[in-house]
Amino acid sequence: MIMQRLTHYAQGGGCACKIPAGELESVLAGFGSEPPGDPLGELLVGTETGDDAAVVRIEGGTAIVSTADFFTPVVDDPYDWGRIAAANALSDVYAMGGRPLVALNVLCWPRDGLPYEIAREVLRGGADVARQAGCHVAGGHSVNGPEPMYGMAVTGLADPARLMRNDAGRPGLPLSLTKPIGSGALNNRHKATGEVFPQAIEVMTRLNADAAQAALEAGIRCVTDVTGFGLLGHLYKLARASGVTAVIDAAAVPLIEGAREAVRDGYVPGGSRRNLDWVAPHTDTGTVAEETLLLLADAQTSGGLLVAGEVPGAPVIGELIPRGDHAVVIH
Template sequence: MDIQKFKLTQYSHGAGCGCKISPAILDRILHSNITTAADPRLLVGNDTRDDAAVLDLGNGTALISTTDFFMPIVDDPYDFGRIASANAISDVYAMGGKPILAIAILGWPIDKLPPEVAQRVLEGSRAICAEAGITLAGGHSIDCPEPVFGLAVNGLVNTNQVKKNSTATAGCRLYLTKALGVGILSTAQKRGLLLREDAAIALQSMTTLNRLGEQLGKLDYVKAMTDVTGFGLLGHLAEMCEGSGLSAEIEYDKVPVIASLPHYLEQKCFPGGTTRNWNSYGQKVGSLSDTQRYVLADPQTSGGLLVAVAADGVGEFEALLRESGFPEDRARPFGVLKPRSGQSLISVV
């Protein structure tokens, strides 16, 4: 069977983390008038919109639990499995933890796509899980109108090393470990406009594990951390600011971006998720140009870590990034967190 003839992105209406429900609608879904008893063991729940739940195991160690799944962002099933798995495992790294186990979540249109294609998705997932040092130990599957895949992942972290998105402090410098723009490139792919070299750049970005997060969990000067996915940089930074009671100033020219983005923006290759994102939180952001909005609100799939670093740790942190092989544009801050002031939560200069 020629599996390559089945182009996965043609079987779904969305792509990758661009499938995420917008922040505004998610607020309505999560709102509840029902009062539930607080669990004293729960160190992180959904009140701060963190990347994963964290439960104190009572022995100085905490359990990290998360799940993430979406529809195809690439046509190749093996690569789809790799991307979806790297994206899900990233939530554990974003909490400063070490992944230990994964189980699969598979929805498959069995009347449209043969099981051999789903098999390749799982093979891609196993490859990334092996790279992360964990086992894909099982899962659950359903017959579904569109292909869906992801993981539920567990991890471990010392209770005093949990990294949240709500614990940043004024004066922290902001860093991003992957360049923005994979949402724009994936839209270009669906329109048949993506250049081969840019397809390789996007794939490498989305299948690269954020394993640095486990190391950053041990560093006191890393005050807050999250990964940048479907809400775009602005959305996840807004969550950090709101949770920490701060505001942010971004220097746009220092934000890491994929170099070829202007070529695709000229062809209007931005995903619908960008508009949904902006409509949800644009009122929290100062004045932007169209280009800045398309880039900063671009939904990322398996995006990089957004890290808030105390000023006295900047030198050591930047040296760590360089030693770990990160490009120079990741080893410099693109913004700073400040005390809350004015109407805008985020300003861009």
């Protein structure tokens, strides 16, 4: 197979290519979750709090979880990119307490610039991760475009009485994080230099299935996954939706090996800086250094679960307290 620097075909990379959160919220302002004229089910989770997926209750005491996620290349290896994109899309279902059932591929491909054999490897990576998750892949949709993009639309099932949401946080709950952060900085370094970071690939391809199951078994009801808006962005959304303040200990947040050095050397995605700018007015950063703040705002791809509760094996990085002057406080 012809080797190509796939990351050089993309303006951004992975979830760092997302539209900035503040801009997206202004676009979506006023668009509520309107019920259909002839409802087939009850919408339990819509657009109100910017949660990870939509959830509809149907007959038989079952809920359908629906999501879509796709992005430009985050690594140069097409098979790894496919695996990362699939794990990232499936994560939204896990974050809601669901089980993935079926996925559809979403592919944009520059047909005159990249061989189809590379696209085949991307799809193979996605299929392998879906198979690992026990999720069917049943076709999808493809278009020709200037930048390669890949992801999945995923449908899952959940118990409507055991949903995990980003608006269910309560004062007194600890905050746990199930994966280390820093993939954005390492991916940015990879794009610039070609260096490969297996430790970042391992984190990004790891499914959140076990962490989600552990949270469900512990009776946890407030969860979100950490992706393009960074730990701080998703923490802010959770605190805002739940009407609480999130206090985190910066020193307790786990980092992928090499991430701090990547930020120190200047490999900071533009998305990470935009994340920090977005949350800054709502955050008490104290005396925390900018380097650390950029890591906390680092635009993740296929990150872990941020859990309001304790999950076995996951570090506790802070707690939720009654709402104060700021939505987020960093020590």
